[in-house]
Amino acid sequence: MREIEFDEVVKAVRNMIIHCGTDLPQDTYDALVVAMEEEKSHVSKEVIRQILENANIAKDEKRPLCQDTGLAVFFVKVGDEVKIKGGLLKDAINKGTEQGYTDAYLRASTCEPFSRANLKDTVGYNLPAIIHFDIVAGDKIDIEYAAKGGGSENVSRARVFPPAAGKEGIIEYVKEVISDAGGNPCPPITVGIGIGGTFEKAAISSKHALFRDIGSKNEDPEMDEMEQVILDEINNLGIGAMGMGGTKTALAVHIESNPCHIASLPVSVNVQCHSSRHTHITI
Amino acid sequence: MAKTYYLTTPLSSEDTRALKSGDIVYISGTIFTARDAAHKRLVELIEKGEELPFDIEGSVIYFVGPTPPKPGDPIGSAGPTTSYRMDSYSPIMLEHGSKGMIGKGKRSQEVKDACKMYDGIYFGATGGAGALLGKKIKSAEVIAYPELGPEAVRKLEVENFPVTVINDTYGNDLYQMGREMYEVK
Numbered sequence: 001m002r003e004i005e006f007d008e009v010v011k012a013v014r015n016m017i018i019h020c021g022t023d024l025p026q027d028t029y030d031a032l033v034v035a036m037e038e039e040k041s042h043v044s045k046e047v048i049r050q051i052l053e054n055a056n057i058a059k060d061e062k063r064p065l066c067q068d069t070g071l072a073v074f075f076v077k078v079g080d081e082v083k084i085k086g087g088l089l090k091d092a093i094n095k096g097t098e099q100g101y102t103d104a105y106l107r108a109s110t111c112e113p114f115s116r117a118n119l120k121d122t123v124g125y126n127l128p129a130i131i132h133f134d135i136v137a138g139d140k141i142d143i144e145y146a147a148k149g150g151g152s153e154n155v156s157r158a159r160v161f162p163p164a165a166g167k168e169g170i171i172e173y174v175k176e177v178i179s180d181a182g183g184n185p186c187p188p189i190t191v192g193i194g195i196g197g198t199f200e201k202a203a204i205s206s207k208h209a210l211f212r213d214i215g216s217k218n219e220d221p222e223m224d225e226m227e228q229v230i231l232d233e234i235n236n237l238g239i240g241a242m243g244m245g246g247t248k249t250a251l252a253v254h255i256e257s258n259p260c261h262i263a264s265l266p267v268s269v270n271v272q273c274h275s276s277r278h279t280h281i282t283i
Numbered sequence: 284m285a286k287t288y289y290l291t292t293p294l295s296s297e298d299t300r301a302l303k304s305g306d307i308v309y310i311s312g313t314i315f316t317a318r319d320a321a322h323k324r325l326v327e328l329i330e331k332g333e334e335l336p337f338d339i340e341g342s343v344i345y346f347v348g349p350t351p352p353k354p355g356d357p358i359g360s361a362g363p364t365t366s367y368r369m370d371s372y373s374p375i376m377l378e379h380g381s382k383g384m385i386g387k388g389k390r391s392q393e394v395k396d397a398c399k400m401y402d403g404i405y406f407g408a409t410g411g412a413g414a415l416l417g418k419k420i421k422s423a424e425v426i427a428y429p430e431l432g433p434e435a436v437r438k439l440e441v442e443n444f445p446v447t448v449i450n451d452t453y454g455n456d457l458y459q460m461g462r463e464m465y466e467v468k
Contacts, residue, residue, distance in 0.1 A: 041465060047409050054412035063414040064350045064360040105359055107350040107433055116320060118432045151365045183458060184365050184388035186410040238466030242410055245461015275411040
């Protein structure tokens with residue numbers, strides 16, 4: 001059994017949050033550079049230019065990329081030969097989240113659902129984090145993190161189709177979701193699609209799909225082809241950067257597919273804004 | 284063809300009627316921040332006939348909830364939030380003299396109609412460009428509802444704050460116009 005100090009996890013989580021708040025990941029930056037070059041609309045081109053200038057300022061001056069510094073979302077794979085010394089792993093991740101958001105002057109965006117009271121002074125600064133755990137073999141902890149903003153989350157949807165809907169039904173549904181969203185989720189977007197599983201499995205898969213690096217290939221050739229088809233369909237909608245009209249509405253489409261019940265075809269579409277702040281560490 | 288304008292607040296009807304959807308505008312002067320929670324309270328004050336925490340005549344309202352400032356800075360990152368959440372409040376603000384709104388994303392027909400009726404403009408700023416836009420803000424002061432945290436009403440002094448005209452006073456909508464131009468059917 002390998003023992004990892006509670007404080008080591010806190011520190012690692014804190015550091016990844018601070019880094020992600022100000023430094024746009026390279027995969028996203030590179031994809032935006034290509035999008036700016038290829039965009040046909042001058043207005044949208046200028047918007048992407050501003051987005052890249054913003055990323056440079058944020059990195060150089062250590063300022064948050066966006067005022068919506070998100071809810072902290074984690075996918076954690078815990079090795080079955082790991083023990084946290086001095087506390088619970090969940091508590092360490094929450095503590096690291098609070099420290100990172102406080103120390104980097106990121107915004108506390110969690111609130112009570114109905115009174116809308118900010119939870120920073122009661123539950124903790126930008127707490128609780130959203131954490132999805134999985135147990136795997138080994139003596140390491142693998143932590144994937146993303147800061148998930150509200151604008152793109154608000155246009156995300158899930159639905160359980162009858163199996164007859166097939167691929168075509170899913171493609172039409174994704175187009176409908178993105179078309180209705182227009183400029184609200186801050187395009188150029190990344191679209192995460194969870195297919196199969198159960199209602200909640202599809203939703204979690206669509207979230208996890210957004211953690212994949214833009215420009216990486218889907219290991220499943222059938223899904224890889226479907227990603228390309230949907231990407232083209234989305235870019236033909238004409239929404240453009242910030243909805244101002246253009247040819248680059250999405251940077252990428254990522255699909256995660258799971259086996260499902262013989263009666264169902266669950267689909268979830270989770271949208272990520274252009275400020276795709278995600279990172280990954282192994283302890 | 285889109286034009287570029289440099290305007291100083293407060294805005295007059297003469298200022299706003301000159302603008303067309305797609306024009307680029309650099310705003311300087313005083314603007315006020317408000318999101319959903321603050322709008323709810325401001326509209327309640329208007330309905331009760333009570334005084335607002337700022338002069339609404341010719342005002343520009345920025346839909347933003349900034350990050351906390353780093354020591355020595357007036358404000359943190361401060362890009363626009365999604366505007367539709369203010370749709371039910373904006374027509375009342377425009378009716379009572381406000382002339383401009385800065386946000387992101389499409390507005391309701393009621394807001395577009397109110398822009399036509401009261402010479403209002405809906406400006407779009409680049410969402411997610413909070414570091415760049417925050418630097419255009421030279422000072423910030425909370426003037427109402429500090430308990431709302433990031434959602435409090437702030438008085439901002441801005442210099443050449445870059446925005447694009449989305450909805451003008453003639454009923455045009457850049458989101459519709461732009462999309463129709465690039466949609467492949």
